[in-house]
Amino acid sequence: MSKFANIRDLFAMLKREEKILTDFFEKRKLNGLKYDYVSDVLENQDDRIKYLVDKEVIREHSDTFELDELYISFFEQALDANEEINISYINENIETIKQNINYYVNEKGETKRNEYIRKIKNTLRNIGVITIHNVIDLKRNVENTYKTEANYKNKKLKLQNFDKKSNDINSLILQSEKLIDENESSFFAATLDDELQTIISNLKVSLDKSKHNLIEIKKQIINFLNQIQAQSIFIDKLRKIKYLKDQVTLKSSTDFIEVLKKKNDLVFDTAPQYPLKLSLVALQTDEAVRESILKIAARKKCGIKIQRPIAEIISSELLDTKTEEEIFINHEVIKNAFLASGYSNLLDYMETYKYPKEVNFEDIILIYCQLVSLYETDLVFNGEYQEKNGVNFAIVTHKQ
Amino acid sequence: MIKMPSQTADIFKILSKGLFISSNSSGKATADLFEVIDSEGNFELLRNYFLNIGFVLEKGDQYYYFSRQETKQDLEKKIEKAYKWIDYVDFLKTFDTAFSAGLRFSISDILTKLKIDADLEGKLSAIGKDAKSWEDAVRNIIDDLVKDSFIELCNEISGEYKVLAAFKYIEDLIMTININTEEDAQ
Structure with a gap:
């Protein structure tokens, strides 16, 4: 190898x-x-x-x-x-600086001294960069874990580990700050040049930023852990309630009924309807309403078609013209004839009159009454009666 | 004469139907209504206003809803609805333990999980006995929750749904139920 x-x-x-x-x-x-x-x-x-x-x-x-x-x-x-946040780099960097400061102090040679100073400067720069990087990584990992980790237990454990990590980074930041402030301030005072000054102030800014970010991250982690806790409490409760429901003992083992009785939330209503009547004023005055009414009326008209029932063919028998004759009594003629005749008593005249058809006594009574009522202006009743065939007739004569 | 917010009528229209106004609704109109109710002084104003007609404006965690002052509702119906919700929530939490307000999901996500989770499948078959297919059963559950404004469809093309803040209402209801301990049962 x-x-x-x-x-x-x-x-x-x-x-x-x-x-x-x-x-x-x-x-x-x-x-x-x-x-x-x-x-x-x-x-x-x-x-x-x-x-x-x-x-x-x-x-x-x-x-x-x-x-x-x-x-x-x-x-x-x-x-x-x-996904791994390696904070050992920061630690090493701090150590490196301490060591190099030591070397510097011990070394008298100019070139070597400069070398050590350069190393210290670079390392200082590094600390700032790495710290910020770690903090950003941490934040990203916390969010990803919360959103994507499916396993409940592991989600909780990972977040707790991230919390520990944030504490570690914090303590390293404090160490770094201590380093450039108090401990070795004699060294820094002695070797202070513009470049070093810039580096140190930049580092301070970075460390400050990191500290603030870490506070946020810690808050976020606590928030997430609380949510997980609440969720797991809820899931627990949910499982218990579901179990009781499936066992059909939900009503008896809990205050389920009381809880529901107390709640009058509208969501339990089955789609409440508020059917309202149309405003009469609007019906009479509103143009738009009138158009709607006309539309509906037109629709209704078309809708109902009155079916004319078609009749059957008329039979030829019925189409033959048949004639029926009826002989009717012309009251006008009888009246004129009576007036023209010399008779003074209508009834007597009626008995002699030649009727166009067969009449019986009943018919004569009928015609008599009809004549009297029809021509009351031409006929006179003088208050006397005569009897004929068992019927009382009022004596009617013509006007003189 | 105190000036009521101009959106009072819209607020009433939604809440009187038994629906919820959630802060995280994707429909801007509804989200705006939430802001109106939530803003300084408006909640008390609206609450007193609606009390006059027998409606109580209730505040939940990032959602609002109505309740009545007098008990008029059918207890049997309430029990039925609550039973249904318990089943739904159990099913959805099995699908995703983080199922709660703010979560986005699609029906295909659920169907995918059904293929590999036998427990989930069992719960669905208990709920959707009459459905012809898994998809129908899931769709029925989701449609029911959409109708009651606990979930909303936020992207028709991708079929993505969003869980509204009002979902917490069901969670809160479940948490309110107290299980009798052994001592109480004696």
Whole structure:
């Protein structure tokens, strides 16, 4: 096993194996890539595989290959896709500064001293950058875990771990602040130049920002943990209630009925209807209403079609013209004849009159009454009666 | 003469039908109504106003609804509805333990989970005995909840639904029920 001799070789390898390395990285959460697959992508060139294994870029497990942790880490951090928050870097950086300050103090040579100062400056810069990076990563991971982690228990555990992490970062920030403020202030005072001053003030700003962000993150974590707690309490209750309901003991084992009795929420109503009558005033005056009325009237008209029942064919028998004769008594003629005659008593005259048809006594009574009522202006009743065939007749004469 | 908010009629129209006004409604009109009720002083104003006609404006966690002053409702119907909701919530929480206000989901999500979760399938068959297919059964449940304004369809094309704040009403109802402990049962 050997590492790369120089950086050019490293870059050459990265460029040459871009495809397979990308594949490895994208599938890093799976159980490695199979030998056949890797061989395929590398066009069956076994020496390339051997090279990668030799340089510890990829590692072999039974018949699968995995990308080395070093590269995974680097890619993840460079792409902001890391889920592990490594705070050891900050710790080391702090240590490095302390050590370099020590070296500086012990060293009298100018060049070496400058070297140490440069190292300290770079490390200070680093601390600021890494801290902020860690804080951002932490926030991202907290949110992702809450939103995507399906397993309840693990969600809770992960969030609790993130909480611990945030505490760790906080203490490191405090250490860093202490470092540049009190402990070694003699060193910094002595070596203060513009560049160092800028670096230190930038660092202070970064650390401050990080501290504030951490407070927010902590709040968020507590919030999430509370929500999870509330959810799990609810789910517990829900399961119990559902169980009781399925056992049909919900009413007897709980105050379910009382709770419902107390609630008069409208949501329990079955679609309340408020059918309202039309305003009479609107019916009489509103133009739009009038149009609606006309529309409905027209619709109603078309709707009902009066069916004329078609009659059957009239039989030919019925079409024959039949004549029926009826002889009727002309009262006018009788009256004129009576007036023209010398008779003074209508009844007497009527008995002698030649009727156009057979009349019996009953008919004569009828005609008599009809004549009297029809021509009361021409006939006079003098108040006397005569009897004929058992019927009392009023004596009627003509006007003189 | 105190000036009532101009949206009073709209608010009444929705709440009097037994529906909820949620703060996270995707329909801007409804979300605006929530803001109106929620804003300074309006809640008391509206509450007193509606009390005059026998409606009580109730406040929930990011939602509002009406209740009546006098008991007029059929207890049997209330029990039936509550039973139905208990089944629904149990089913939905099995589908996703985080099922609550704000969650977005689609019917196909549920159908996918049905294929791999036997418990979920069992619960659905208990609820949707008469349905012809799983999809119909799920659709019935979701449509029922949409009708009562607990969920709303926010994207017709993708079939995405959103759980409204009013869903918490059912959760709160369940939490209110007290289970008798052993001592009480004696």
